[in-house]
Every structure is written in C-alpha cells, then in structure tokens.
Amino acid sequence: MEQKNLVAAGVTKKYKNVEVLHPTDITIEPGKIYGLIGRNGAGKTTLLSLLTGQNPQTTGTVTYAGQKVWENEDALGEICFARELNAMLMFGPNSFKGKHYLEMAACYYPNWDKAYAQRLIADFELDTKKKISKLSKGMMSMLTIVLALASRAPITILDEPVAGLDVAMRDRFYRLLLDDYQKTGRTFVVSTHIIEEASSVFEEIILLDKGNLVEKLNTDEYVSQFHYISGKDDVVDQATSGLKVLHSEGLGRQKTVCVRAQKQNVLAAAAGLDVELAPVPLQKIFVYVTGGEKEENLA
Amino acid sequence: MMRSFRNQIRYILQYIGIMVLAMLVAIPYMTIVLHEDTEFSMLSYQAATYFMLLLFSFLFICIFNSSNLMPALQFGATRKGWFRAMLVNKILFAAGGIAAILLATPVAQIFYGQPVVFGGSVFPLFAASALFMASYGAMLGYASARYGAKWLAIGTAVFFIVLIGATVLLLVFLPTERLATLASNPWLVAGLLIACIPPEFIGWLVLRKIPAKG
Numbered sequence: 466m467e468q469k470n471l472v473a474a475g476v477t478k479k480y481k482n483v484e485v486l487h488p489t490d491i492t493i494e495p496g497k498i499y500g501l502i503g504r505n506g507a508g509k510t511t512l513l514s515l516l517t518g519q520n521p522q523t524t525g526t527v528t529y530a531g532q533k534v535w536e537n538e539d540a541l542g543e544i545c546f547a548r549e550l551n552a553m554l555m556f557g558p559n560s561f562k563g564k565h566y567l568e569m570a571a572c573y574y575p576n577w578d579k580a581y582a583q584r585l586i587a588d589f590e591l592d593t594k595k596k597i598s599k600l601s602k603g604m605m606s607m608l609t610i611v612l613a614l615a616s617r618a619p620i621t622i623l624d625e626p627v628a629g630l631d632v633a634m635r636d637r638f639y640r641l642l643l644d645d646y647q648k649t650g651r652t653f654v655v656s657t658h659i660i661e662e663a664s665s666v667f668e669e670i671i672l673l674d675k676g677n678l679v680e681k682l683n684t685d686e687y688v689s690q691f692h693y694i695s696g697k698d699d700v701v702d703q704a705t706s707g708l709k710v711l712h713s714e715g716l717g718r719q720k721t722v723c724v725r726a727q728k729q730n731v732l733a734a735a736a737g738l739d740v741e742l743a744p745v746p747l748q749k750i751f752v753y754v755t756g757g758e759k760e761e762n763l764a
Numbered sequence: 765m766m767r768s769f770r771n772q773i774r775y776i777l778q779y780i781g782i783m784v785l786a787m788l789v790a791i792p793y794m795t796i797v798l799h800e801d802t803e804f805s806m807l808s809y810q811a812a813t814y815f816m817l818l819l820f821s822f823l824f825i826c827i828f829n830s831s832n833l834m835p836a837l838q839f840g841a842t843r844k845g846w847f848r849a850m851l852v853n854k855i856l857f858a859a860g861g862i863a864a865i866l867l868a869t870p871v872a873q874i875f876y877g878q879p880v881v882f883g884g885s886v887f888p889l890f891a892a893s894a895l896f897m898a899s900y901g902a903m904l905g906y907a908s909a910r911y912g913a914k915w916l917a918i919g920t921a922v923f924f925i926v927l928i929g930a931t932v933l934l935l936v937f938l939p940t941e942r943l944a945t946l947a948s949n950p951w952l953v954a955g956l957l958i959a960c961i962p963p964e965f966i967g968w969l970v971l972r973k974i975p976a977k978g
Binding site: 519536546548 | 841842
C-alpha cells in the first residue's frame with residue numbers, strides 16, 4: 466500500500482516583497498506526532514496553511530499522496546487544519562455558534578465522527594450554543610480540539626491548540642491526543658509554544674526560525690545532542706574547548722555551558738575533569754537555538 | 765450526501781422566507797411611501813416587492829456568504845466548489861425574484877381587493893435585473909470575504925444600495941408604457957443579462973487565490 470506522505474518541495478511564501486517562508490522541503494509521514502515549534506513570526510502558521518492548501522505558496526509544490534493539495538477536494542478531505550480561533554475578527558467563523566461551526570465541519574470531513582464530537586463537547590463542558598466570538602480563549606481552544614479530533618482526518622494539524630487552556634486541560638488534551646493516536650494511528654502536527662510539557666508527546670520535532678526550517682528530527686535523537694556541562698569556570702572552559710557552545714552562564718566561579726555534540730564526544734572531552742553533565746530540556750534547547758537567550762541578557 | 769441535501773433544503777427554505785418577508789413588507793412600504801396620494805398600481809406593488817426582496821437578499825448575502833466562506837475554506841472546501849455554490853445562489857436569487865413578483869400579485873389582491881393584473885411585458889425586465897442584482901450581491905460576498913475587511917464590505921454595500929435604488933427609481937417612477945417599451949426591447953434585456961456575467965469572472969479572479977485566514 467502506498468504511503469500517503471504530505472510533501473512540501475521548495476515552498477516559499479512572500480507577502481508583497483517580504484519572504485516570510487524561505488525555501489522549505491518537508492515531508493510529513495503517516496502515523497507520527499509532529500511538534501512544530503518556533504518563535505512568534507517564525508512562519509509556523511504560514512507553513513501549516515501552505516501544507517493544507519489554505520494559502521497559495523509563492524513557489525514550490527505541496528502534494529499529498531503524490532497529488533497536488535491546492536484545490537483538490539480528495540486531498541483536502543483527508544487533511545484537517547484546526548486553526549486558532551480569534552475573537553477579534555469581524556468575519557469568518559466568529560459569527561457562528563459553536564454547534565453550527567462543528568455542523569459545517571461535518572459537511573466537509575468525510576470521516577467526521579459525530580458521536581465522538583458530542584462526547585468531547587460533554588467532556589469539556591463546552592457551551593456550543595454560544596457564538597464563537599463570545600467564547601473565552603480556553604473555550605475556543607477546546608472547540609478547535611473537538612474539530613481536530615472528531616474530523617478523524619488522516620492528517621490532522623492543530624495550530625496552538627492549548628493556547629488559553631489551564632494545566633489540567635492541557636494535560637487532558639495530550640492524553641486525548643495520545644489515546645486517539647494509539648487507536649487510529651493517524652498523523653498529528655501540533656504547533657505550540659508550551660514546549661516542555663508537549664515534548665514527551667512529540668515523536669518528531671520541526672523547528673522553524675525566521676522563516677527557515679532549522680531541524681526536523683526524532684525528538685529523543687535531537688535532545689540527546691545537547692548537554693549541560695557545569696563546574697568551575699576554568700575547568701568548564703577546558704572541557705568545552707573544541708565543542709560547539711550554544712549558551713553560557715555563570716555565578717561567581719561556577720559556570721554552566723550548553724554544548725551541542727554527540728554524547729561520546731562530550732564524555733571524552735569531560736573525561737578526568739571535575740565537571741557535571743546533565744541533559745538539556747527541549748524548551749531550553751529551543752531558546753538557545755533560536756537566539757532567545759539574547760533577550761534574557763538584555764533584560 | 766444526506767447532510768448536503770438537508771443543507772440545500774435549509775437554504776431553499778431560507779430563500780422562501782426572505783421572499784415572503786419581502787412581499788409582506790412591500791405592502792406597508794408601498795401604502796405608506798409610494799401610494800399615500802396616488803391610486804394603487806399593481807406594477808408599483810411588484811416593484812416594491814422586488815425592492816424589498818433585493819434589500820433582504822443583499823443583507824442575507826452580505827452576512828451569510830462572507831461568514832461562510834472562511835470556515836468552508838478552512839474545512840477543506842475548494843474555491844471552485846464555493847464558486848459553483850455561488851452560481852447556484854445567484855440562480856436561486858433570480859428565481860426567488862421572479863417568484864416573488866409572481867406571488868406578489870395574488871397577495872396584493874388579498875389585501876387590496878384588486879383584480880389580478882400581472883405586469884405583462886415588464887416581466888423580462890424584472891427577471892433580467894433580478895439576475896443583475898443577484899450577481900452583484902454575489903460579488904459583494906466574494907469581496908468582503910476576500911479581504912475580511914469591513915470597509916470594503918461597507919463600500920461595496922453602498923455601491924450595491926445605490927444600484928438597487930437606481931433600479932427601483934427606474935421601475936417605480938418611469939411611466940408603465942415606457943417600461944414596457946424598454947422591456948420589450950430584446951437588446952436591452954440581452955444587455956442586462958450579459959451585464960450579469962462580468963462580476964462572476966471578477967469574483968473568480970479574486971477567489972481563486974484567496975487565503976483562508978482565521
């Protein structure tokens with residue numbers, strides 16, 4: 466059986482003369498949960514809207530199972546993009562009641578699971594009789610989660626699904642996501658800023674920075690490339706000479722450095738030196754790789 | 765398929781609702797505004813009905829289309845599909861316009877006790893301008909949805925209202941004989957019908973690359 470990949474080849478997006486997404490090649494394979502991370506304005510939503518045929522790319526192609534996605538009803542019926550809802554917009558979904566929004570979605574997704582949608586609505590205690598514009602941020606997120614999960618689309622993409630949700634609801638969402646994934650094996654792409662609590666869910670991460678695709682790797686493999694080395698400053702300097710240092714911070718004579726290297730290289734560099742090695746959380750890696758620490762230094 | 769069928773039924777019922785509303789509102793409108801001092805005229809009643817129908821249709825298109833397009837595209841509708849749906853809308857509006865004019869006559873008879881006198885050769889003009897107006901309504905839907913911008917929608921709405929107003933003035937105040945002469949001119953009717961086409965093309969040019977913004 467043919468593997469139904471969602472493939473972007475050389476896609477770019479320009480708004481007027483500004484290229485917000487530089488040439489990007491990416492393949493979304495079936496049966497995986499991807500985490501899409503990047504700072505504000507990195508091009509996450511742009512990339513997702515190009516992948517789902519909701520926005521035309523400036524150059525390049527987007528295909529699903531070898532067929533062009535743009536204006537292709539068959540392909541679009543298998544791809545659900547649950548966009549973040551925004552209360553500020555005058556037009557679009559905001560004038561809908563929650564139930565009408567979901568009813569409309571049901572018309573377009575051939576695998577729509579009405580019973581599942583109703584279970585989720587009851588579980589979230591979501592008032593679908595209210596207009597979307599009247600819902601709280603958290604409620605809007607819940608509605609997009611219902612849409613995404615009940616669509617049963619083989620490729621399901623969620624843009625900031627946990628924005629505005631409290632910790633308990635975020636945890637509930639990730640459990641639902643994993644549960645659904647285990648049952649159906651469908652593909653999820655989740656864009657989020659709350660990286661740490663989602664990192665255990667993501668099988669692969671896609672890291673965007675300033676419109677460039679920086680990384681697309683297995684999460685464990687990626688995280689295993691980063692290490693904290695800490696100890697007395699001169700000893701740490703000795704241990705990290707020849708290694709790629711991403712971040713450094715000190716307190717008195719104590720110093721902690723984040724390096725990117727294979728574990729055996731780090732172990733070899735630290736051999737015989739009085740330093741401590743520790744793993745680096747994904748959120749910190751994200752900050753160091755995307756240059757977020759510059760702002761910390763400015764503060 | 766079933767859901768789609770139910771939706772179609774719902775839309776048709778909505779159109780019928782608008783049509784009936786237009787006919788009912790046209791009665792006091794005509795009584796109060798048009799015929800305080802003048803003799804009742806069936807043609808004027810039909811014109812008033814038509815005006816009301818266009819007004820309600822305009823409001824309906826403005827709210828309904830612009831609100832529906834974005835989520836539809838976000839849910840994987842194609843722009844071609846939407847365009848087809850808009851064409852169906854246009855045909856429904858035109859059909860609604862014609863039906864409202866036809867039905868207005870017996871309704872007026874009930875209220876005024878006048879014998880049924882249909883507008884005769886004015887009918888093609890009504891039909892052509894119904895199509896014409898509906899196409900602009902469709903264009904308004906595209907435009908406001910395209911930019912999600914209230915000012916564009918308002919601008920187009922003003923244009924649309926002016927256009928309706930001009931048509932209504934023409935229909936109401938032009939002598940019946942003159943109207944009948946105009947409507948009996950096949951070139952004029954053909955011209956009005958042709959005038960329906962460009963907005964659809966313009967609409968398509970705008971729509972074919974429309975992003976589905978949230």
